[in-house]
Structures are given as C-alpha cells and as structure tokens.
Amino acid sequence: MAGIFSRVARVSxxxxxxxxxxxxxxxxxxxWRALMDTGTAFGITPVGSETSGVLRIEKGYISAGAEGDGxxxxxxxxxSLGGQPKQTGFCR
Structure with a gap:
C-alpha cells in the first residue's frame, strides 16, 4: 500500500x-494520506472508536468488558438468537 509494508485484515x-x-x-x-487521497473517489469514510462502538451495539454484538462481564x-x-442451551448451568 503506497509502497509501504502493511498488514490488511477484513474485519467485521x-x-x-x-x-x-x-x-x-x-x-x-x-x-493515511494515500488512503484518503485514493479513497475519496470511492466514498471512503474514516471511522473512530466511538463510532465503531455505537455501530457494534446497534448490531447487537457484545464485547467482554463493555456489555459482557465474562x-x-x-x-x-x-x-439469544432463538435457541436455548440444552444443558443446565450453561457457561457458568
């Protein structure tokens, strides 16, 4: 990327x-500059950590330490997404 070694991961x-x-x-x-310059034509949008957190919560994704306590x-x-654990004491 821009001639610079990078590691790119598709995440969700x-x-x-x-x-x-x-x-x-x-x-x-x-x-950063190369991405913003090239990405403008494609509608690239930088997103900060606060926005990521809101989007994650809207999707119903829980995060240990934020919504989950472990x-x-x-x-x-x-x-639950329609199912229930088959055994008692599930994850306890």
Missing part, C-alpha cells in the same frame, strides 16, 4: 464492510 467488528490496516508507526501518516452469557442477558 461493527457488522459493516471494513478493514484494519497495520503499518509501522513511522509509516502511518503516509498510508460471567453472564447471551442467554442470561436475553440476547
């Missing part, structure tokens, strides 16, 4: 089409 933390791009710190600004499971929280 928010349920939207998005990517994470990892570069060395010293190359960050050059990659003890309560989705069934206990009323977030």
């Amino acid at each position: 933390y928010t349920g939207e089409l998005s990517f994470e791009i990892n570069v060395r710190r010293r190359d960050g600004l050059a990659v 003890i309560t499971n989705p069934f206990d929280a009323g977030m």
Whole structure:
C-alpha cells in the first residue's frame, strides 16, 4: 500500500464492510494520506472508536468488558438468537 509494508485484515467488528490496516508507526501518516487521497473517489469514510462502538451495539454484538462481564452469557442477558442451551448451568 503506497509502497509501504502493511498488514490488511477484513474485519467485521461493527457488522459493516471494513478493514484494519497495520503499518509501522513511522509509516502511518503516509498510508493515511494515500488512503484518503485514493479513497475519496470511492466514498471512503474514516471511522473512530466511538463510532465503531455505537455501530457494534446497534448490531447487537457484545464485547467482554463493555456489555459482557465474562460471567453472564447471551442467554442470561436475553440476547439469544432463538435457541436455548440444552444443558443446565450453561457457561457458568
């Protein structure tokens, strides 16, 4: 990307089409500028962490430490997708 070594991952933390791009710190600004310059024609939109959190919550994706405490499971929280655990004491 822009002649700079990078690692690109297609991720879905928010349920939207998005990517994470990892570069060395010293190359960050050059990659950012190249992405914004090239992406303008395609409607590229930079998204911050606050926006990612809101989109994630709107999709119903839980995050341990934010909505999840590591003890309560989705069934206990009323977030099951139509199924129920077959055994008692599920995830406890």
